[in-house]
Amino acid sequence: MPAVFAWRRRRGFFLWRFAGFLAFLVLIGGAGCAGVLWLLGQIQASQPLSPPLLLLVVAFGAVLAMALLNALRKLALPLGDLIDAAGRAEEGDFSARVPVRGPRELRALGRAFNSMLERLQQTTSQRRDLLADVTHELRTPLTIIQGNLEGMLDGIYPADESHLRPAIEEIRQLSRLIDDLRTLSLAESGSLELNREPTDLEVLAEEVASSFRPLAEAQGIELRVEMASDLPLLEIDPVRIREILVNLTANALHHTTRGGRVTIHAAREDVGGGATVAVQDNGEGIAAEELPLIFGRFYKSRDSGGSGLGLTIAKNLVAAHGGEIHAESAPGTGTTIRFTLPLRPT
Structure with a gap:
């Protein structure tokens, strides 16, 4: 401190x-x-x-x-x-x-x-809020797991796939939550180690888009990658930047309806030679009163799944690289999450 x-x-x-x-x-x-x-x-x-x-x-x-x-x-x-x-x-x-x-x-x-x-x-207040949020997030999956297992032990439910699969899915959700909390804790404390290497941002974005295209096609959403031709190789941690793009792309697809479009694009910055990266959709958008809250811990819209830590982690990973992140949105017009990455560590 x-x-x-x-x-x-x-x-x-x-x-x-x-x-x-x-x-x-x-x-x-x-x-x-x-x-x-x-x-x-x-x-x-x-x-x-x-x-x-x-x-x-x-x-x-x-x-x-x-x-x-x-x-x-x-x-x-x-x-x-x-x-x-x-x-x-x-x-x-x-x-x-x-x-x-x-x-x-x-x-x-x-x-x-x-x-x-x-x-x-502030730290004490944040720790108290985090404990309350984590307790809330753990309650639902643990209740589902407990209910299914106790039902099978008591002979109420058969030990078949229809009753075991929900328990396994909730265990996976708990595992993801633990991984997210660990990443967030390391990033916020400044202990996150970045394995920087010269990285082609276009190749990284194409890899992320390829992993999401089957889901996008199933939902009837066009997923595009648009990269400037003069992008330099950036000294970044490709694993962490991929994690940011995965979180932002997953959010964009979740809030875009059939017939919509999600675009991952990047351009070179005029000053410093770094890059500005954006994930843009033309989905439902975010209300003005909620926009300042989206990077907070466990923020979720009414119908979203996941841990609610994706954007918080993205914000901290961008900050660890020396960049900044912000959101632009309006209801009914879509959302753009934009972040900057310096050319090399400063």
Whole structure:
């Protein structure tokens, strides 16, 4: 987490500066007291102190003491805020924030500390949501598997293909969900290893289209590949980019009706020499209020199957390659999912 690392980096710097500032205060205070005592000694040795001079010396000492106390208060209040917030965070309350005040170093530390807590709060919320989503996704297939197996054990269902096949299909769905979650976890944590190699994007797109053509023909959908002639070889992981194209093509075919068209096309970018890839359909489209949600975990339209992780995985795989992905759609006009791939790692 960048905020945590930033806070750790600044912590040592701050402690050194803080120790130096305290030493400076002690030195100034000691020097001031010594100066006052020396002045009193000199004056006392020459002649007794007159009331006005004594009052002046006392006033000087009081001003010096107030200045020292004020400096310590400016440090003590922000440090107290940090201690209180750290205590709340230790108990799991990541909503705590500290006021950004005090000397420059303390303000920098406060901002880094707040950023760290904000990131921790977001991570905790995402983990909680993920757990709820995974629990929901597991419930249905496990219920089907349990129902079929218990029915066969109790003699209610015969152990035939019609009752075993649904259980096997649900087991396969669970296996795909686990694989998707593993890929997503690696991508989001930055631990996903990309095996980059020079790749012909047109060959990759044709392979994906060939694997889907029997399904497209059965559904009465035209599946086309349109690639620019000047596409360069890209330094990408072909397995991961194929996974992106498979997810996007499967989604497009699922939401396109008979007589429709799905197109995989790519063009060279003018700046940087990379490529812009798009999977476009003229199907049912996506409502405007749902469009910002489609790359979220477990997002599903009403009639879609699958795990609901395909677009989330695609987004993270594109980001791992250094590209960006976005969607354009309107109800009744179709959807275009477009992503960029740099020519080589940056």
